[in-house]
Amino acid sequence: MANEFNIRSLTAGAFNYVGLPYPLLGFEDVDLPNLNRLGRAVLGKDLLGRPFFMDCTIDGVRLPNEPLITISGRKNIVETIIVGSERKGTVKEFISAEDYKIKIEGLCIDPANKVYPEEQVRQIIDVCERAEPLGFTNAFAALFRIGSIVIKDYGFGNMKGKPYSQSYYIDAVSNYDYRVELLLGQESENADLNLL
Template identity: 60%
Template sequence: MKNEFNIKKMIINNGGYVGLPFPNLNFENLQPDLLTVGEAIKGKNILGKPFFMDVTIDGVRLPNEPLITISSKKNIVETALIGNERKGTVKEFISNDNYKIKIEGVCIDMKNPKSYPTEQVQNIIDLVSKNIPVSISNSICELFQINEIVIKNYSFPNMQGKPFSQGYILMCESNEDFYAIKKSLQ
């Protein structure tokens, strides 16, 4: 018994999308549709491909579009209700916590992919060595109005089986300057 499979048809039926067979082959003038992709495109990589979530910290663009996760929590005080007739708690909003920002990326030297990305790794080491708040520029951070961060923790995990690359993880918190306003008593 002979089985025949039409791979292209299976992909269309299951995923609804078939990509280009050979990206960058005779498609020099192919531009992304900003109405469907978004307006977060700010730069291009060495191959001319547009970045979508470019990340710049203190003037240093992090390589290869790292992943960013932003989370936060609300500080809420819960007070238990007294009596048999009512159940639960009363919740009182106190404040919002700082945003927690996790940045995960991989350093790969695209100009020389057969060598360790020493310059990229050194740039990140220089960033994490700063003991002051640093500026951040990223489309999703702009939505949350995050302009400054403090790098609290960082790691450079091993890349077993992946030579000539180096992963990095930056654990950051948003930082806002607080100013005291002096009121005169008149």
């Protein structure tokens, strides 16, 4: 029997994600993006609000099988209660925005062979173990001006009887270079800092 993998069932088992059926019965009159464009990621979400699969590269290593990318942000806001006022609610003061949180969920599988995807897993481990900011290329992340990340957490899940595949996740935060001017007496030195 030829090597056959059902990517849909493997993804559903690993991440509880099931894509829309094809053809899109009941959605004929909806204007959908062209999913047949090769080499370009589709930006957006499907009709059920789930993110599209997208090509993703970390520090020059392309993650296999176009993983799911989730990006979230958070603002630091101080809420002050107004005492003795008849006004309801609080006064909100924006302090700062935190780094973006990036969650990458993917599946390692070698569709050409019926063997464990050891090389793909090894590449992901090598990238995740680097203790430095890493270059990050993804069309969705580019909308947030994210070009560098720091990996905080990663892991590989069990595949429940699927010996030729391996699920993984990577939790990271965005990283930005800052330009700092150090003052030493009357002299100043300019330095580009990349603080980890």
